[in-house]
Amino acid sequence: MKIMPLLFFCALLSVSACQNSPSKNQTLSPTAPLSAQQFTDALTQHTWSYTPPNSSVPILVNISTQGTQIYSGCNQISKAHVLDGNHLQSKGTQIQTLMGCGTLESQENLATQIFTDVHLDIQTHAKDQKKLNVSLKNGAIYTFQALPYISDLSYYDAELLKKFTWQHQTDEQSLDQIQPLLINFTADRMLFYAGCNGQSQKYILENKTLIPKSDFRSQVKFCGNTQHEQHIAHIMSKPMNIRFNFSTALPTLILESKYQPNMIFQAIPRKQDLKST
CATH class of the missing domain: 2.40.128.230 (Pilot protein MxiM)
Structure with a gap:
């Protein structure tokens, strides 16, 4: 007769463990990867921002399925590309305004170099905050923060x-x-x-x-x-x-x-x- 209460108590412990473990795992485990459509939507519906070290001026990027718009405080730059899944490959000649950029010239050159032949990965963090990791073939990785979409980057x-x-x-x-x-x-x-x-x-x-x-x-x-x-x-x-x-x-x-x-x-x-x- 004493075996039944013991089995019942063990069953309660088992149920409790099953109920508690998902919330704990949910806190520790990474967010599930995005589907292909979710990735494209997130990529094209945000403006992406990266501020290089020792600079207060961000590199801002809008990415569509066909081209990239880049602004880094000086010239407005437009580049056509092929987007194949997570891989972005620029094509053709970039179009840009022709202003002298002074100290921003090197940062602008970096911005155009980043989006040439890269692998893209979007991670979703707490409160649905997204980050875009841009991986170059030389091993360099640049992490961009998601912003609400800004149509005119120069403003x-x-x-x-x-x-x-x-x-x-x-x-x-x-x-x-x-x-x-x-x-x-x-x-x-x-x-x-x-x-x-x-x-x-x-x-x-x-x-x-x-x-x-x-x-x-x-x-x-x-x-x-x-x-x-x-x-x-x-x-x-x-x-x-x-x-x-x-x-x-x-x-x-x-x-x-x-x-x-x-x-x-x-x-x-x-x-x-x-x-x-």
């Missing part, structure tokens, strides 16, 4: 601003801060929210400089101490240089101003309503 900064919501990253918080500052950019306005009043400012983007214009708008709700909101409004009324860091899964935005320390913003999925949780 990538203006397009990228509008693709995400930008969340301020700082260890220094004011006493009346309710939440981190969030910013959305439209074609001509930046909208910012820090937990109380929604505010917006008209702007233009020229030569990677964010230039605020007139027409500041704000809600008028009482939120206690308003010094933090007033400080934000003051900051956003000054011209700021912009640059991006592509070393993380989602880019970071750095706002540089002679009036204050640099501000760093992390890209998060775009919120249509900054007040939504």
Whole structure:
């Protein structure tokens, strides 16, 4: 009679082990490889970014089934290719604008050399973040980060601003801060929210400089101490240089101003309503 409870207890242990093991394996095992169609979709529906060491300017690439568009801060380059599964082989003569690129010339040459005769591999990581490994015949491998598709690479900064919501990253918080500052950019306005009043400012983007214009708008709700909101409004009324860091899964935005320390913003999925949780 004592054998049955023992068998029942062992059965429970076995069921428990079977229930727990998949979640553990799911955490440790790599993402399943993409099918041929999934690979093509991922390859052609993203813009791919790689920033060489000792450079702040990214190499940006759009890849279709027939050609590659490349931009590295100077000339716009177009190359036809044959895409056979994971293998890309350029063909014909590349077409490009003919501007002198100064210090960017060597980086531009690298960009055109990378997409000549290569093997492509896409890996999917946490939160569906994708990376493109480009393997050359000489053994060199370049890893590109996936970005939302940018149709005009020469205006990538203006397009990228509008693709995400930008969340301020700082260890220094004011006493009346309710939440981190969030910013959305439209074609001509930046909208910012820090937990109380929604505010917006008209702007233009020229030569990677964010230039605020007139027409500041704000809600008028009482939120206690308003010094933090007033400080934000003051900051956003000054011209700021912009640059991006592509070393993380989602880019970071750095706002540089002679009036204050640099501000760093992390890209998060775009919120249509900054007040939504």
